[in-house]
Amino acid sequence: xxDGHRVIIQFxxxxxxxxxxxxxxxxxxxxxxxxxxxxxxVVKKDYERGKYGSHTEAESAFRRLVDREEACK
Numbered sequence: 001x002x003d004g005h006r007v008i009i010q011f012x013x014x015x016x017x018x019x020x021x022x023x024x025x026x027x028x029x030x031x032x033x034x035x036x037x038x039x040x041x042v043v044k045k046d047y048e049r050g051k052y053g054s055h056t057e058a059e060s061a062f063r064r065l066v067d068r069e070e071a072c073k
Contacts, residue, residue: 014044014047014048016055016058016059017040017043017044017047017058017059017062018040020059020062020063021036021037021040021062024036024062024063024066028066028072029071029072031071032066032069032071032072034071035066035069035071035072036066036069036072039062039065039066039069040062042065043058043061043062043065046058046061
């Protein structure tokens with residue numbers, strides 16, 4: 001598959017990260033929610049650039065970053 005097609009497919013399928021962010025926000029404090037949004041933006045951009053090889057890798061990175069965020073502890 002050409003790299004251009006891969007980027008388009010990843011861009012279109014990055015919605016799974018939005019769903020994960022919604023789930024994580026439901027279980028976190030109000031102070032953590034802005035951090036989740038900031039992390040979501042970073043992970044989505046990285047995913048769309050092809051940094052992660054799969055949805056699972058991106059989800060794992062997202063969860064790990066949220067868990068490390070001071071406001072979310």
